[in-house]
Amino acid sequence: MTYNVQVGSGGYVGWKILERSMARQKEVFSQTVSEKSVKEYFTKNISGISSADELVGNYKLLTVTLRAFGLDADINNRFFIKKVLEADPNDETSLVNRLADKRYLKMNQEMKLSGSASSGTVDAAAIITKYDERSFEKNIGERYPEIELALNAQRELPSLASSETSDNAKWYQILGSKSLRQIFQVAYGLGSSFSALPIDRQLSEIKSKTEQFTGSDSAAQFESSTSVDSLVRRYLLRNQIQASSTASSHANALTLLRG
Known part of the structure; x- marks a missing residue:
């Protein structure tokens, strides 16, 4: 089952419609079968990922990760994403700190797959929350x-x-x-x-x-x-x-x- 978020005909009027129905529509959207399946897979399997190579090699996990940080367009740029994930976030000269778009730095820090942070544990619930938000927005964005x-x-x-x-x-x-x-x-x-x-x-x-x-x-x-x-x-x-x-x-x- 799929669900398209209702925003009338878009624009400013659609924005006001969404403001009034946001909480209810988010709940309905997050409970669709397709969304629940994706999130359950991520929650179950992300703890077994210990390197950037493993993450970029798993399409389902990578898809959720990139969506969570608004980086869907990079799904086929796996070599670049691997380098971003492996970069040292504490080194001001590293790739991830040189990028103007700070979404990459946030992904690096939260996925904890760089050499300096690989011992950390990914907060799967926090990633799923971000994924939910972006997926809701993306559903609307396909039309408006x-x-x-x-x-x-x-x-x-x-x-x-x-x-x-x-x-x-x-x-x-x-x-x-x-x-x-x-x-x-x-x-x-x-x-x-x-x-x-x-x-x-x-x-x-x-x-x-x-x-x-x-x-x-x-x-x-x-x-x-x-x-x-x-x-x-x-x-x-x-x-x-x-x-x-x-x-x-x-x-x-x-x-x-x-x-």
């Missing part, structure tokens, strides 16, 4: 990718914003995340050419736009759910404007954005 991106931002931004790093470092992490960058780029109307700018110019532009819209250029403000909700609303409405095929729907979205 804008809502998947919004859910990702709602989950990832507060954690990033509250991290003990400099404000610029937080912005660089946002710019290094394809999904978070997309949220800001669309919400602020930065245009497709934004990502082609030198990284320092991107930093300057995104901070300037943030101050224009919120009164502060600090990434730390997104620790607040209110700030994240405001950003997501602006993203969804601007995305709707871009995708609108009729003048009336364009006007309705623009009215909401100004409200």
